[in-house]
Amino acid sequence: MRKIIVSEFYTLDGLMSDTQDKMEWVLGIFSEDVGKYEDDLYDNADTLLLGRVTYKIFENYWPQAATNPSTDKGDIEMAHKINNLMKIVFSKSLQKVEWRNSRLIKEINPEEIRKMKQQKGKDMLVVGSANIVQQFANLGLIDEYHLLLHPVVLGSGKPLFKNVKDRHNLKLIKTNTFKNGVVGLYYEPDKKAKEAS
Amino acid sequence: MKQKPGKNMVIYGSGSLVSRLTQSGLIDDYLIFVNPVVLGQGKPLFKDPEDRHKLKFINTKTFSNGVVLLHYELLTM
Numbered sequence: 001m002r003k004i005i006v007s008e009f010y011t012l013d014g015l016m017s018d019t020q021d022k023m024e025w026v027l028g029i030f031s032e033d034v035g036k037y038e039d040d041l042y043d044n045a046d047t048l049l050l051g052r053v054t055y056k057i058f059e060n061y062w063p064q065a066a067t068n069p070s071t072d073k074g075d076i077e078m079a080h081k082i083n084n085l086m087k088i089v090f091s092k093s094l095q096k097v098e099w100r101n102s103r104l105i106k107e108i109n110p111e112e113i114r115k116m117k118q119q120k121g122k123d124m125l126v127v128g129s130a131n132i133v134q135q136f137a138n139l140g141l142i143d144e145y146h147l148l149l150h151p152v153v154l155g156s157g158k159p160l161f162k163n164v165k166d167r168h169n170l171k172l173i174k175t176n177t178f179k180n181g182v183v184g185l186y187y188e189p190d191k192k193a194k195e196a197s
Numbered sequence: 198m199k200q201k202p203g204k205n206m207v208i209y210g211s212g213s214l215v216s217r218l219t220q221s222g223l224i225d226d227y228l229i230f231v232n233p234v235v236l237g238q239g240k241p242l243f244k245d246p247e248d249r250h251k252l253k254f255i256n257t258k259t260f261s262n263g264v265v266l267l268h269y270e271l272l273t274m
Contacts, residue, residue: 012229012252012269013243137235149231151269155248164237172233172263181254185265187233 002117003143004049006126006133007041008160010147015157016130021053025152031180034148035074041146042081046122049136052091054128058082059099090132108132110139117141134163145170145187148178199223216245224271227252233263 008016009026017023050058065071066079087102097104113136116124126132126142136142170187177183198206208215208224218224229242252269259265 012267013241013248149267151252151254153243153248153250153252155243156246161235161237164235166237168235168237170233170235170263172259172265175257175259175265177254177257181252183254183257183265183267185231190233 002119002121003123004113004117004126004136004141005041005045005123005144005146006136006142007038007146008127008133008148010149010160011152011154011157012149013153013155014159014161015154016128016160018154018157021057021158025150025154029150029180029182031178031182033178034180034182037148037178037184038078039081041125042078042085044123045085045125047086047088047116047124048082049124049126049129049132050087050089051129051132052089052094053131055087055089055091055094055097055099055102057128058087059097059102063099090135108135108139110141113139113141130158130160130162133160137161137168138163138165140189143188144173145185147185147187149183149185151181212240212242212244215242216248219248219250219271220245222271226255227267227269227271229267229269231265231267 009023010016011025018025048058062079062082065075066083071079083100085101087097087099089097089102089104090106090108091104092106094104126136133142169190171190173186173188175183175185208218215224251272253272255268255270257265257267
């Protein structure tokens, strides 16, 4: 079965972006091994599941980045990958999506998502998109969480898990430390704890 | 107090105190235990919107129950 993997750049105070949806705290210390992690993650995926805000940021950047001479080499490679992936955008307010291989869905239907997970294919990724993470977590649709914990406290910004209902017990799969001081925390939902509660 | 001879001083919990002392640049090391659970709501450790700090990563330790201990030093910005 294909997995739904949530991969997030994360701060020590539990935020996934600043108040302007910017992530300077990531770009300032980005290192090659974080790039390698992302390359591997995207190589094992064929679909991105996105919320409106992250989709718009991506749609404004990646399509032109593939051909823009000022794009750095690593980003050009990523641009080709991400432009080729299937993008599914969940939004009630967006009217249309213009990025290649993208599709707009107005409502999250958990049965449809479960069917997609049964279909053949590579993993499906959720990046950024805090609202989607929260709704998918509430619906029990997420198979793995990758939290790339950056050595920074932002104070204010967008929390990743704000509207998560109930308590979600997780099971630590592994950790790793990147050269720039980012700690990768990898979890899956703890199904046993859920059954016991 | 920090200049006087003696062993380290430790703060447990005490979110408001941590916040105040952090802003005054008085904290040297943070040891943060990350439990494998998402609560969705509760009392944040860093809750002051003015809290904005860069930290220096020191190391991690993983316990057999899935708790990850993160060790950082406060960097002055």
